Amino acid sequence: MSEFVLFTDFGRRDPYQAQMAAVLQRSVPDWRVVDLHAEVPAFALELGAYLLPSYVPEFPAGSIFVCVVDPGVGGPRDAVVLRADDRWFVGPDNGLLRVVEARAAKARYWYLETPGAASASFHGRDVFAPAAARLARGWRPEGGGHKGRALPEGWPEELDRVVYADHYGNLMIGRRAETLRPDARIRAGELILSQARTFSDHADGMPFWYVNANGLVELAVYQDSAAHRLGLGPGDPVQVLE
Amino acid sequence: MSEFVLFTDFGRRDPYQAQMAAVLQRSVPDWRVVDLHAEVPAFALELGAYLLPSYVPEFPAGSIFVCVVDPGVGGPRDAVVLRADDRWFVGPDNGLLRVVEARAAKARYWYLETPGAASASFHGRDVFAPAAARLARGWRPEGGGHKGRALPEGWPEELDRVVYADHYGNLMIGRRAETLRPDARIRAGELILSQARTFSDHADGMPFWYVNANGLVELAVYQDSAAHRLGLGPGDPVQVLE
């Protein structure tokens, strides 16, 4: 028994996440469905692509991630099953899985056929969840698949942009904190931020950066919104000064 | 084993949906609870009534829908258990279930008593969920019940209004797409929309209508918000031009 992990831009308000989860739970009742994220920035594949890997180590080997940020649904983009080290990922082949793929020590992927009965607009429910359910029940894609690819042309190793703004106003950056020296400073909006270990270290109200609980660089202000203070949101760039 | 399906205006932010779901899970641990919708437009019974049927076929025979949009809670409105073809529905008798009831090939309904200990304001937790749990455990309402009714006086077969605006800004219309010719046009706001098969067919940014993944007419714009572009929201009318 293991876990399905949902990572989408389906929106917490809307019924799509529950519809997709229902397919999984109905097909594989003894697996857990972790409804991790429904608020990945919509349409913004690159932001989600650099956010996703930060959550991967938190889930056990054998987990199956169902990842859907899919503005091209119904069009010519491919669908894939990706095996990256010990975990599976199912989703559109539009970039969303490419950072996980590129960073894996061992990665292979397979193209996934779209069943004729699938709707044109909801492949999460009609293509990706059924494929994830089949994987959970032991199905494996045919053949050896394709060797995992490097990052798409022009994509950086680390993305110095806001990839997610949480409801506190904390700003997650698409950069692994382990790539920075502790004394690195980050230019964000019109300010230059240094590192704090934890929120209350900067009770003076100055914005700071810290290593978030999933290993990303994150910008924050003690008991206030960094998003408002810095005037930044998803997609906006920051600059590392080393 | 089958499924409870929640369809309410309880709000995703608020604790009400979880409180109601907890009653169901505690009473019938071996059924799944599909937390489908908590954001049906508040107070707007007709909108929810035409939205609900689009989700019904997605759930297995024997499923029990707990449906609560209930501005008259605690007042004189009745509560009902409805059997519509192969599924059960529990909720207030205020119109919310009437489109499902009218469209069913075979429908019967029974009035539901309000337990004396029920709160005056939260019948989802205190009346509807307990009744749904009893149904799941095999209880059946007494007697043959009442024959399913036609639509309420003045309600149309299809509702040419926005019944839901999702977080992308897509606008669901209370009309089954199967009632339209593929070349039908829809006047929405100041524009006239024609059909597209999928989002990327109209990458030019023109709004269009399409058959959504639950069979309703839906208005959309590729990678943009139809709600903003058309200036429309829940309750606003559109006009089919055939």
Place this chain on the structure above:
Amino acid sequence: MSEFVLFTDFGRRDPYQAQMAAVLQRSVPDWRVVDLHAEVPAFALELGAYLLPSYVPEFPAGSIFVCVVDPGVGGPRDAVVLRADDRWFVGPDNGLLRVVEARAAKARYWYLETPGAASASFHGRDVFAPAAARLARGWRPEGGGHKGRALPEGWPEELDRVVYADHYGNLMIGRRAETLRPDARIRAGELILSQARTFSDHADGMPFWYVNANGLVELAVYQDSAAHRLGLGPGDPVQVLE
């Protein structure tokens, strides 16, 4: 088998609640996780402290509440396990649990150590959920613990402030309705409100107060938002006139 109950300010949009719930479900698969609240007002310990007790009796004896509103996470504040009558509570010792503690007939608490591997910013996932999971599996904190404390200096028996505004615009007050005479009036904003039994009793559109389904005083307007009508939100004071 019993229930974990989540009560946090983690935000419904964000992944934190799911990350914490996943730890619980993975560790204790046969318990239910009731995802009660993720929208307790952020940073506002006193508001959450007076809101929490209203939900407690709804959950069975033996339930374990995981309560996290924790602006001082990573700093010097303590973490505690609280036994209050028949239920357990795990969370920061920053005031959030103090109303439950003070009102319990029998309360004891124990300090909780922070594992060295815990992140500095997400004790919900790394400290409180693991402790709750251990409790569920039979672990008990060592020694007799400390005797439950009275309310913190200066905290009132009942808090005449808005502790939560729901998405309808209803305003929950931090006062148990049983402490008021039925004919009590409440000054809120510029209006003076009297009691109604249920929403439709005041179909005239006048704001009123009523006993909510969890026993708190709540301000509401029939089919409208009391928050907008009264110009009040979380933290704002009201005044009981008796």
